[in-house]
Amino acid sequence: MTTLPVAERWYETTVVDDxxxxxLEPYVDRLEQANMWLVRGRDADLLIDQGMGIVPMKPLIDALAPGRPVIALATHTHVDHVGATHEFAERWVHRIEADDLRVPKGVSTLISAEIDPVLRQCFVDAGYDPLGEYLITALPHAGYDIASYRRIGCEPTRILEEGDIVDLGDRQFEVLLVPGHSPGSIGLFEAETGIFFAGDVIYNGPLVDNVPGADLDVYAATLKRLMQLPVSIVHAGHDPSFGRARLVEICETYLRKWDRA
Ligand SMILES: [Zn+2]
Known part of the structure; x- marks a missing residue:
């Protein structure tokens, strides 16, 4: 039995603007604590990434966007981004990771000892603290059985490709295939505003550049592409948002580290 406290509220929401x-899920370990973004559109709302799926997410979204059609789009299919995808009627992902959305591979547990030690070492090498006993620091409710957690697969309802437009009626986001962190990682770029939803290809923290599926040549080419993008702000899969100057700085730092400047 665990002695973890019980969370008062599982999801934390922050209104950025109208x-x-x-x-985010504040009681998930930092490594797997993803940012999820709910974008209001005229015809539909867009939910970018769907967290761990430890607690049902659809009721939260229904409360935030009552009566509105919601598109759940996964930037990639790591466990911290697609846990609750199966709850939504619209489930969009890039073609390259469609199979992984259907049949989960990789991490599918909240118990650190059940994660491949090689993978855990990758996270430490990337710059994260070693994982504690569990991937959560509180239980979602009293009596929650940590061992029961599994990632649930689901069938994509739209397969995305580079250059596709995610159209919310009054806002259009272009799908950019930005591989490196994972082979089918995508970002969403809104040309009109310069807003870039990055997923995990870049964020303001230690990039995970060394896990299975990561490829430094591919990753470097992606970062060079991002440096050319006229972004105003990056809303990423982890950590706080940042502007173009910081984007360039992060790209330069990693390109130097990888000897691919
Ligand atoms: Zn992530």
């Missing part, structure tokens, strides 16, 4: 809400 059209954007950030959602």
């Amino acid at each position: 059209t954007l809400t950030m959602i």
Whole structure:
């Protein structure tokens, strides 16, 4: 039995502006604590990434966007981004990771000892603290059985490709295939505003550049592409948002580290 405390509320929401809400799971270990972004559109709302799926997410989204059609789009299929995808009627992902959305591979547990030690070492080498006993620091409710957690697969309802437009009626986001962190990672770029939803290809923290599926030549080419993008702000899969100057700085730092400047 565990002695973890019980969380009062599982999801934390932050209103960024009239059209954007950030959602995260504060009791998930930092490594797997993803930012989820709810974007308000005229015809539909867009939910970018769906967290761990430890607690049902759809009721939260229904409360934030009552009566509105919601598109759940996964930037990639790591466990911290697609846990609750199966709850939504619209489930969009890039073609390259569609199979992984259907049949989960990789991490599918909250118990650190059940994660491949080689993978755990990759995270430490990337710059994260070693994981504690569990991937959560509180239980979602009293009596929650940590061992029961599994990632649930689901069938994509739209397969995305580079250059596709995610159209919310009054806002259009272009799908950019930005591989490196994972082979089918995508970002969403809104040309009109320069807003870039990055997923895990870049964020303001230690990039995970060394796990299975990561490829430094591919990753370097992606970062060079991002440096050319006229972004105003990056809303990423982890850590706080940042502007173009910081984007360039992060790219330069990693390109030097990888000897691919
Ligand atoms: Zn992530």
